[in-house]
Amino acid sequence: MKILIPILSFSSAGGMRVLSKLADAMIDQGHQVEFLASHLINEPYYPTKAKIIKFRNVCTKIPVIRGLSNLFGMFNYLRVNKSNYDVVLSNYNLTAFPVFLSTLGTGKGYYYIQAYEPEFYNKKTIIGLISYTLASLSYKLPLKKVVNSPIYKNFKCLNAEYVVEPGIDLDIFHYDPKERNEGVINIGCIGRKLKWKGTLEIIQAVNNVRQMTGINLALTVAFELPDGVTEDDYSFVHLVKPHGDENLGAFYRSVELFIATGLIQDGAFHYPCLESMASGCVVISNYGPADENNALLIRLTTVDKIQTEILRYLNFTAEDISRIRKLGREVSAQFSWSNTARKMEYFLNKPNS
Numbered sequence: 001m002k003i004l005i006p007i008l009s010f011s012s013a014g015g016m017r018v019l020s021k022l023a024d025a026m027i028d029q030g031h032q033v034e035f036l037a038s039h040l041i042n043e044p045y046y047p048t049k050a051k052i053i054k055f056r057n058v059c060t061k062i063p064v065i066r067g068l069s070n071l072f073g074m075f076n077y078l079r080v081n082k083s084n085y086d087v088v089l090s091n092y093n094l095t096a097f098p099v100f101l102s103t104l105g106t107g108k109g110y111y112y113i114q115a116y117e118p119e120f121y122n123k124k125t126i127i128g129l130i131s132y133t134l135a136s137l138s139y140k141l142p143l144k145k146v147v148n149s150p151i152y153k154n155f156k157c158l159n160a161e162y163v164v165e166p167g168i169d170l171d172i173f174h175y176d177p178k179e180r181n182e183g184v185i186n187i188g189c190i191g192r193k194l195k196w197k198g199t200l201e202i203i204q205a206v207n208n209v210r211q212m213t214g215i216n217l218a219l220t221v222a223f224e225l226p227d228g229v230t231e232d233d234y235s236f237v238h239l240v241k242p243h244g245d246e247n248l249g250a251f252y253r254s255v256e257l258f259i260a261t262g263l264i265q266d267g268a269f270h271y272p273c274l275e276s277m278a279s280g281c282v283v284i285s286n287y288g289p290a291d292e293n294n295a296l297l298i299r300l301t302t303v304d305k306i307q308t309e310i311l312r313y314l315n316f317t318a319e320d321i322s323r324i325r326k327l328g329r330e331v332s333a334q335f336s337w338s339n340t341a342r343k344m345e346y347f348l349n350k351p352n353s
Helices: 014-028 063-084 093-103 126-138 199-213 244-252 271-278 303-314 318-332 337-349
Strands: 002-006 032-038 051-055 087-090 109-113 144-147 185-191 217-223 237-240 257-260 282-285
Touching: 002 014, 002 063, 002 093, 014 032, 014 337, 032 063, 051 063, 063 093, 087 093, 093 109, 093 126, 185 199, 185 271, 199 217, 199 257, 199 303, 217 244, 244 271, 257 271, 257 303, 271 282, 271 318, 282 303, 282 318
Parallel strands: 002 032, 002 087, 032 051, 087 109, 109 144, 185 217, 185 257, 217 237, 257 282
Antiparallel strands: none
């Protein structure tokens, strides 16, 4: 198959990593995969084997007009060149519209949905309301939809029949569990400024357990602290910025307990949950692929629920820790990129997908 993936930017977000890695895995399976973007596109944050096709964006000065021109240029390229491709795979609500309009009647338009995007926007602002509406409308377009987690098969205004969960590089995120240091419990999490990411709740839970037990819990936060929080506010918090997958894998292996929680969409696929599990951490999470056996599972995240699971972990025996790590390792072994590529290939080849 010849597959084209239109994008707006090569960001450092997990969804973009999925596209880069999926493209590479599909190329390894013998398919031809290309990205489509404007000539203003940045260099890929996650390297890819795929060729990057560029169209010219004629409006480069004013941000809003530049964005609209970007979408029009994408539509125009697809309209003219769609016959050269078997599949045009949109992956974000804004790219879904030019893909739909340009492939109408051809059966070549697809939509890989990696999150329920309407919940990311603040409807109290004009821009947020417009973004919420466009994201919601994109799920009603007659594109062939595949989602990255079973929870999205029938989630609010989103309906899809097929699931292709992302993969990870099991050589990079390899199993090497950290043993406990004398006198300190090393805990990790991915930190983000956005409130719904739940980083503040993690920090507060760790702080509460420290005060309740007197145990030295050290929390290493990767990438960002939430708005209004600095390292000076909490003596036990250390911020690191592990650039690239190799350094990210080393970060996971530097902690024994990893908290991969957020405030929305329980059960959604979550990279930090899977990657930390594969690296040998015991994981607290409300996201997939965590379940009652391979992790300390919570639902509807709150500070109290996180701190309850931290206390539960502190009471684990060595046998308990070994058991849960073993189950996490077994689950993560199923998420190779070759498996993901085979599932996507099957979906794209389904006559009525």
